[in-house]
Amino acid sequence: MLPFFNLNKKLFTFLFFFIFLIIGIAIFPHFGISIDEDNTRISGLSSLKYVLEIFSPELTKNSDKFTNIPSLHEFREHGIGAIFDLPMAFMEYIFNITDSRKYYLLRHFFNYLFFFSSVCFFFLIIKKRYESNHMAILGSLFLVLSPRIFADSFYNNKDLIFLSMYVICLYYSIKFLENPNIKNTVLFSLTSSLAVDIRILGIILPLLIIFFYFIKNFKFDKNKKKIFKPIFLFLILTPFLITLFWPYLWESPLNNFITVFKNLSNFDEYIYNFYFSEYIFAQNIPWHYPIVWLGITTPLIYIILFIIGFIFTIKKIYKNLIKIEQDENNNFWQNKKEMQDLVFFTTFLIPLIIVIYLNSTLYDGWRHLYFIYPIFLLISLLGLHIIRITFFRKKLNILLVLIICLLSPTFIWMIKNHPHQFIYFNLLAGKNFNDNFEMDYWGLSNAKALEYIAKNESGIVNVGSLGTTDLNLSKNFLLKKYRDKMIIASEISNSQYLINSYRDWHGKKISVPANYEILYEIKIDEIPINTIYKKIK
Numbered sequence: 001m002l003p004f005f006n007l008n009k010k011l012f013t014f015l016f017f018f019i020f021l022i023i024g025i026a027i028f029p030h031f032g033i034s035i036d037e038d039n040t041r042i043s044g045l046s047s048l049k050y051v052l053e054i055f056s057p058e059l060t061k062n063s064d065k066f067t068n069i070p071s072l073h074e075f076r077e078h079g080i081g082a083i084f085d086l087p088m089a090f091m092e093y094i095f096n097i098t099d100s101r102k103y104y105l106l107r108h109f110f111n112y113l114f115f116f117s118s119v120c121f122f123f124l125i126i127k128k129r130y131e132s133n134h135m136a137i138l139g140s141l142f143l144v145l146s147p148r149i150f151a152d153s154f155y156n157n158k159d160l161i162f163l164s165m166y167v168i169c170l171y172y173s174i175k176f177l178e179n180p181n182i183k184n185t186v187l188f189s190l191t192s193s194l195a196v197d198i199r200i201l202g203i204i205l206p207l208l209i210i211f212f213y214f215i216k217n218f219k220f221d222k223n224k225k226k227i228f229k230p231i232f233l234f235l236i237l238t239p240f241l242i243t244l245f246w247p248y249l250w251e252s253p254l255n256n257f258i259t260v261f262k263n264l265s266n267f268d269e270y271i272y273n274f275y276f277s278e279y280i281f282a283q284n285i286p287w288h289y290p291i292v293w294l295g296i297t298t299p300l301i302y303i304i305l306f307i308i309g310f311i312f313t314i315k316k317i318y319k320n321l322i323k324i325e326q327d328e329n330n331n332f333w334q335n336k337k338e339m340q341d342l343v344f345f346t347t348f349l350i351p352l353i354i355v356i357y358l359n360s361t362l363y364d365g366w367r368h369l370y371f372i373y374p375i376f377l378l379i380s381l382l383g384l385h386i387i388r389i390t391f392f393r394k395k396l397n398i399l400l401v402l403i404i405c406l407l408s409p410t411f412i413w414m415i416k417n418h419p420h421q422f423i424y425f426n427l428l429a430g431k432n433f434n435d436n437f438e439m440d441y442w443g444l445s446n447a448k449a450l451e452y453i454a455k456n457e458s459g460i461v462n463v464g465s466l467g468t469t470d471l472n473l474s475k476n477f478l479l480k481k482y483r484d485k486m487i488i489a490s491e492i493s494n495s496q497y498l499i500n501s502y503r504d505w506h507g508k509k510i511s512v513p514a515n516y517e518i519l520y521e522i523k524i525d526e527i528p529i530n531t532i533y534k535k536i537k
Contacts, residue, residue, distance in 0.1 A: 044085030272507030308383030464495030
């Protein structure tokens, strides 16, 4: 065994997570701000306003914090994601944080901590499956060295918070399947409730787990009362906890839940995606849209391992089905590990199938499906396990060196392109990925572009935006000394500088006025992702 991996297991694990934590704490202020973050902040303040009006209404009347905050019932998203947004709003309120950069950085810091916690649970899931500290560390490293996921872990208050909670729920789902005692049932119910409160799609995992629970127990356990007791507890506890942690449901749990569900199904955002050189309406995307995006934004080594693990799982399912046909006393799995693999397989595949079958509205790549990415990696790890036991059973050192070498290009790329890891494309996207796919769809690079202008301009400047990106939010994320030098122009003609992050929701080609020239460009792999233009005098 390599000397580094020969360290005490607990010490090695501690060092890995400690370094991961310290790096995140050191770099979290480096990232820009996404166009959705003002919306999620208002969502949290709206929920907090509702709670305070119930328990202490004078607090909202005496605070300027809630002056322009809509009521929870007026706000369109009705507190979806309150599990994260409400505590953040409470901290902003209780500590009286008034500086815009500070309260957004507060959210970024805890966004990262939430993801960090989920990586810890991901480690536990892998260790439970393979009973190997090395596999658990490698799997955790796979998740960390996923450029887009890593970058989003600092600012994506929606998809990455849901991904993180989904991982935690998956861990307790497996614990429940293996031992459905009261403790595991309560924890399974709690984490399922939190996942649903972040995003309604969170209901998929507990439904699948209950299905597996009945397959596991109903055929072989004759004590039916014993089988149904954990389910009864789950079905009673879960709706209660969903309601408890979601203030919008307090007045009328069922009706308001249905209202939220209808609002999601009647999604009316008129957004176009830039996909294979064409602008495609987000409500009418081709079936392969999420698959292609996953394929071009994931490191190739993970994809290759996934294909191996996916094929192996299908073969194993087929063999077990044949055994059931030959003898009805057989089950869909032969042991706990096979059961876990089947759970991973279905919890990855079914949400993807649902989204494709229902032709769900997707935009900005495949971020709405990020929650299945850790499960994608679990299947990739199965592929790595198959390679290990087939070719490297007595040569683990060689395999570890090989994997580290294969991960190194991704690691180096992430360092080189920090803090713009959200633009990662693999070789499948081609060298000129900008000609085919969306790049900085959330305008994260705008803050760096504004900062560049402020640092190199002595006086107050007017800056305009090409496309549909709102520069005001990026301006509010800057240090105050830079904010004071910026005026965001409503008309391009009044702008000394123009910023182009190459995003137009309306599906139009962005044109640059003739009286502007390129001043500076932020590039990824020699491709401009944000261009600053200066008016020619």
